Amino acid sequence: MATQTLTRLCPFCEACCGLIVEVDPANRQVMSIKGDKDNPLSQGFLCPKSQGLKLLDEDPDRLRKPLVRRGRDFIETDLDSALDEAASAIRAIREKHGNDALGLYIGNPVAHNLGLVIYGGIFALTLPSRNMGTAGSIDHIAKVVSSTELFGSEALIPVPDIDRTDFLLVIGANPMVSNGSLVTAPGWPRRLEALRRRGGKLVVIDPRRSETAEVADQHLAIRPGTDAILLLSIVHILFAEELVAIGALEDITDGVAELTSLAEPFSPEMVASRTGVEAQAIRQLARDFAKAKSAVAYGRIGTTAQKFGTLTSWLIDVVNILTGNLDRAGGAMFPLPVTPALIYNQTYADGTAPNNRWRSRVKGLPEVSGFTPVATLPDEILTPGDGQVRGMLTLCGNPVRSNPNSTRYAEALASLDFMASIDIYLNETTRFANVILPPSGHLEQVHYPPFSPPYMVRSYAKWDDAAFAEEAPGDGDILLQLNAKILGVDPVALEEQALQGMIAQSLAADSELASRITAAACFEAVAVHHGPARFIDLLIRSGPFGDRFGAKPDGLTLARLQGLPHGIDLGPMAPRLRDVLATPERRIRLVPTLMQRGLVELRDELKREDSPSALLLIGRRHLRSNNSWMHNVAALAKGPDRSFLEIHPDDARDRQIIDGATVRITSGKGEIHVTARITDAVKPGAVTLPHGHDHRDKGARMSVAARMPGANFNALTDENEWDSLSGIAVLNGISVEVVALRD
Ligand SMILES: Nc1nc2c(c(=O)[nH]1)N[C@H]1C(S)=C(S)[C@@H](COP(=O)(O)OP(=O)(O)OC[C@H]3O[C@@H](n4cnc5c(=O)[nH]c(N)nc54)[C@H](O)[C@@H]3O)O[C@H]1N2
Ligand SMILES: Nc1nc2c(c(=O)[nH]1)N[C@H]1C(S)=C(S)[C@@H](COP(=O)(O)OP(=O)(O)OC[C@H]3O[C@@H](n4cnc5c(=O)[nH]c(N)nc54)[C@H](O)[C@@H]3O)O[C@H]1N2
Ligand code: SF4
Ligand SMILES: [Mo]
Secondary structure (H helix, E strand, C coil): CCCEEEEEECCCCCCCCEEEEEEEHHHCEEEEEEECCCCCCCCCCCCHHHHHHHHHHHCCCCCCCCEEEECCEEEECCHHHHHHHHHHHHHHHHHHHCHHHEEEEECHHHHHCHHHHHHHHHHHHHCCCCCEEEHHHHCCHHHHHHHHHHHCECCCCCEECCCCCCEEEEECCCHHHHCCCCCECCCHHHHHHHHHHCCCEEEEECCECCHHHHCCCEEECCCCCCHHHHHHHHHHHHHHCCCCCCHHHHHHEECHHHHHHHHCCCCHHHHHHHHCCCHHHHHHHHHHHHHCCCCEEEECHHHHCCCCHHHHHHHHHHHHHHCCCECCCCCEECCCCCCCCCCCCCECECCECCEEEEECCCCCCEEECCECCHHHHHHHHHCCCCCCCCEEEEECCCHHHHCCCHHHHHHHHHCCCEEEEECCCCCCCHHHCCEEECCCCHHHCCECCCCCHHHECEEEECCECCCCCCCCCCHHHHHHHHHHHHHCCCHHHHHHHHHHHHHHHHHHCCHHHHHHCCHHHHHHHHCCCCCHHHHHHHHHHHCCCECHHHCCCCCECHHHHHCCCCCEEEEECCCCHHHHCCCCCCCEECCCHHHHHHHHHHHHHHHCCCCCCCEEEECCCCCCCECCECCCCHHHHCCCCCCCEEECHHHHHHCCCCCCCEEEEECCCCEEEEEEEECCCECCCEEECCCCCCCCCCCCCCHHHHHCCCCCHHHCCCCCCECCCCCCECCCCEEEEEEECCC
């Protein structure tokens, strides 16, 4: 047995950890997966999910052959027949009912799959529909909209410089478990330890004493959904105590006076009872943050997938700006990526923001970056009329677990004329498909993280060739073939046309490059590679670290990157906002018009009273889980029930709930039964539960996951609750009643 040792970036989350993978290529076997100590970014860190690279392949339930529906059953078939069946059904729908009748659901793992990102772009361009959406709309688009309004571009999302900051304020994120999102900094435990060792401070604002709060200097337990008013109060204090010092960006920042008066009413005393955080603690936090040598506020899903997601995302950056911490070392910075953002990368054009340009047909949710919020796709499917969705394609998505009111999502999918899925499992969602197209394993595909470069705390790149010969086409290849079949064109021609389009775009935006190289020569240069690699070569070479097609002979090319087993570290973030600011007036808009609208809604919300018996349900993540999947891998799924409700002792006592009791949780949308665990880690009035559980649906084929205890969080969430500025779904701060079940 001849084994080989190769390096790989883990494709399972945004951390992009470097792995050492020992394989036996002849037998297509993975012997071991370890952290790569020589990877400059991750330095040996890895989490248990990394083992999925081996275990997912070995899972007998993982689909290996395409499935097509025949009555109630699926039968296996060959890829060509399955693609033909899908293509002709989709073509028929588009011809009969129009472009918008085909919906596209782009799930989270797409963000980690190069082929799907590149060919997904081609699909969206050549088969346009208003009913395309991404998991971003149940995840982070509130931040996308806030960055667009502040800085003019979706691609300008500031990243916390955690390796150099003196004060890290984490709001609604739990990177000790999630490993970070919208920031690629593998190894949070080591990095947070380093922060403390250099005398820095970590403060966490979270309704739950999370694993990150456990290692923090201070934890402020906030009432769910009230971050925006807490942040407004911090802004109030910064002005009242003359702590505002914008520094280097002052001359390009508008709206300071306006902000002063907007924040005026939000004294800490005024917001204390609503947020559940004492006035003195808010005041001290504002002072500590402002006085730290460098400081950065960072927020994630607890601040985005909530009622005031855009306002909260905006205010986080406002605090960074007012304290002089935007675009400086130790603050919130804009990474210089080796390859640019490939999704959510639009900027203001002719004075118009790349969002809100149109609204969804049925409920009027705003578009962002050309995408409709996925949570409203069931409305588009179930509501008759012009533009009704009749067919769906899902890419790595499980909306029947991940989206609000998932019960209705299932009903909607069941009512479709046709559905196809590119997925590795027959699960809660794909069971509604007519055709399921499974890709080859991860190690049979090349890997380059398409989504993460703009969020890396150091400019970094690594390319992974396939470890095993391909036994079936990869995800991207399947999508390209489907795309070509729907259009009735040759896939090679379709891809080349797209590559030529990207080259033309690059040259049009880069006069220096265009003055030296023709599109044809550029094409020839990158065409030495195959498939999506050609697109990446183009982006690397024309990018800030590239060889600029000969002008910088020492610069990076894909070929050079292929020879670097641990990738290449091209240095820390450096100030750059001045050069890339993309608002029409090339200035920072401290108070964008959109936010003023949001503030009116926020003031109305302050007047609303909750039912006295209601509790506010928020999410929780588990280290060995990945949203709604990886639950069929026994080694990751084993262990005690994780799908329990965390409830504070006071709330449990009021409801006569004892530890370990089964409780019923009800919302306006549904009910579930789970075990209650009493803990003071959660704030009174709040309860926590992980999402993505319960895999017992009839027709799914996940034998391990089906035995895993758990209930579906999103049976409770409401599809009619969204952040009006971005359309992001409200997944945190759900009003629920909890009662003990007596059987
Ligand atoms: N192990 C593991 N890692 C993952 C994932 C996974 O499922 N498992 N999923 C990946 C994905 S897709 C993403 S997007 C990231 C998410 O990355 P994170 O956002 O870091 O993930 P969470 O652990 O959900 O942390 C959100 C925190 O917000 C808190 N919270 C909830 N509501 C509020 C609120 O109203 N205000 C405040 N201040 N806090 C609130 C919760 O208590 C929780 O601690 O994680 C990624 N990494
Ligand atoms: N209540 C609540 N709901 C949430 C969240 C929350 O915090 N609370 N978090 C939200 C967030 S941040 C996200 S990102 C979404 C995620 O929601 P989705 O993107 O809808 O789905 P996932 O749960 O990530 O499931 C991924 C799907 O992709 C398939 N898959 C995995 N790997 C591959 C692959 O390599 N190729 C192919 N073809 N298929 C693959 C899996 O089988 C599964 O069907 O959930 C959201 N939903
Ligand atoms: S944190 Fe875990 S899942 Fe994420 S990239 Fe690293 S090893 Fe993979
Ligand atoms: Mo996510």
